[in-house]
Amino acid sequence: MIQIINLHKSFKNKPVLKGVNLEIYDGETVTIMGGSGQGKTVLLKNIIGLMKPDKGKIIIDGIDITTADKKTLHNVQKKFGYLFQGSALFDSMTVYENIAFGLRHMKLSAAEIKERVKLYLSYVGLEGIENMYPSELSGGMKKRVALARAVAYSPQYILYDEPTTGLDPQTAETITDLIMSLQKKLNVTSIVVTHDLKAALKVSQRIAFLYNGEIIDIEQPDKLLNTSNLFLREFVTSALINQTNYN
Amino acid sequence: MKKILFSLGQYLLLAYDCLLSLFTRNFEREVLLQQIYEIGVKSTPVCLMTSAAVGMVLALQTGMASISVLNEPAYIGTVVTFSLIKELGPMLTAVVLVGRIGAAITAEIGTMRVTEQIDAMYTLGTDPIKYLLVPRILGFTIVLPILTMLSDIVGIVAGGIMSYLRFDIPSTTYISDSLDYLSINDFFHGLIKAIIFGIVVSTIACYKGFYTEGGAEGVGKATTSCVVTSIVFLLIGDYFLSSLLISLGIG
Ligand SMILES: Nc1ncnc2c1ncn2[C@@H]1O[C@H](COP(=O)(O)OP(=O)(O)OP(=O)(O)O)[C@@H](O)[C@H]1O
C-alpha cells in the first residue's frame, strides 16, 4: 500500500505540491489527471524516491521512504517499475540490453532472460528489434520499449507517466490492455498519469485530480461523468470533446 | 564562497560514497575491465607522442643551456630523466587523460543525468554510483600510473636519441647520466603523484557529470568545468604534493 501524507514540494520557492494526500490500495489502479505543469511527474518521482519532498510522508508497505536510509530506500525502489515520461532508455545499450538491465537482479539464466525480453517486446508489439539502439527508434517505439523495461522484472508497483501519449489510437489501446492485464494477472498496483480520459476510464478503479498542488477530488470512473464538482465537470467535458474530435 | 564550500562538500560526499561501494560490495568487474581497455587504448598513442616530444625538447634545451654555461653539452640524461620521472611524466599524462577521458566521462554521465538515465538506473534496482562511477574512477586510477611509466620510458629514450643526433652524445654516457643519480625514491615520487592525480581527476570528472543540470547546455558547461577544475587542481596540487613528498623524504 502507498500512503502519501501532506506532501509538499517546491522548486526555488515556487511551490508545486502543496499538501497532497492520497492512498493507493494493493491491487488497484489509480489514475492521476491534471493540467500540464501541475506536478504529476514531480508527484511520481517523490513516490519512488527520486526526489525528496520538503515536507510530508510517503509510506510504502509501512516504510516511510522520506526518512529511510539509502539501503532501505534502495530495497523499496526494487519493488517499483517506473515508466518515464521521456522514456529514459540507456542510449549506449541496445533494446535487448535495456530490457535485460532490470532483470540483472533476478538470478535468471541467460536463456531465461532472452526468453523474457522477447516475451515483453511482443507484449508491446515490437518483435525482433532486440539489436537496435534507442537512437534508431521512433518516439512511440521508445515509449513502448521503456514500458517493456519497466514491467519485465515483475515489479509489485508500477508507475506509468503518460504511457499512451504520442501513440496512435490502436497502439494506445494495446498498451491500455497491457496495463489492465498486468493488474489482473499479477495483481500489480499501479499509478497511471495520463491526459487520455478514455484510457483512464478503462484501466482505473479510481481517478484522482491534481490541481493547484493538491488532490482536489477522487472519483470512481462511472461516477465521474455526473460529478457535482464544477471544475471537474469542465475538465471532463473538454477532455471528452477533444477525444471525439481526434477519433 | 558559500557555493564553493557547498560544491566541495558535495564532491567529498560523492567521493566517500564511491569509496564505500568500493569496499562494501563487489562492484561491476566487467564494466571495470571494459573501462581499463577503453581508457588505455584511447589514450596510449597520444600520451606516448607527447612525452616523446617533451623528452626531445628537454634534451635540446638542456644541451643548449649547458653549452652556453659550460661550453659543452653535459648532464642531459640527468635533467631529462629527473624532469620526466618526478614531474612531467605524471603531470603531462594526467593532463592528456583529462582532455581525452575526463571530459568524455563528464559528458557521458552528464548526458545520462539530464536525460533521466541515471534516475532510470535507480528505478531498475542498480546504484549508478556502483555501476557507472566506481568502474570509471578505478579504471582511470589504474591506467594513469601505467601510462605515466610508459611515457617516462618513451620520453627518456626520445631524449637520448635527440642528444645523440644533435650533440653526438653516446648512448652509454646518456644512460649513465640518467641512472647514476636516480634513486628508487624518485621513482616512487612520480608514481605516488600519478596515483593521486588519477584518483582526484577521475572523481572530479564523475562529480561534474553526476550533478549536471540544465539540458545540453548544462552538459557543455559541466564538461568545460571538469577540464578547467582538473587542470587548475593538477598545477596547484602538484606543488603542494611535491613539497609534501619531499618533506617526507620520498624523492
Ligand atoms: N527539476 C526541477 N527543477 C525545477 N523545477 C521543476 C523541476 N521539475 C519540475 N519542475 C517544475 O514543477 C512543475 C511541475 O512539473 P511536472 O513535470 O511535474 O508537471 P506535469 O504535471 O508532469 O506536466 P506534464 O503533463 O506537462 O508532464 C513545473 O512547473 C516545473 O517547472
Ligand SMILES: [Mg+2]
Ligand atoms: Mg509530466
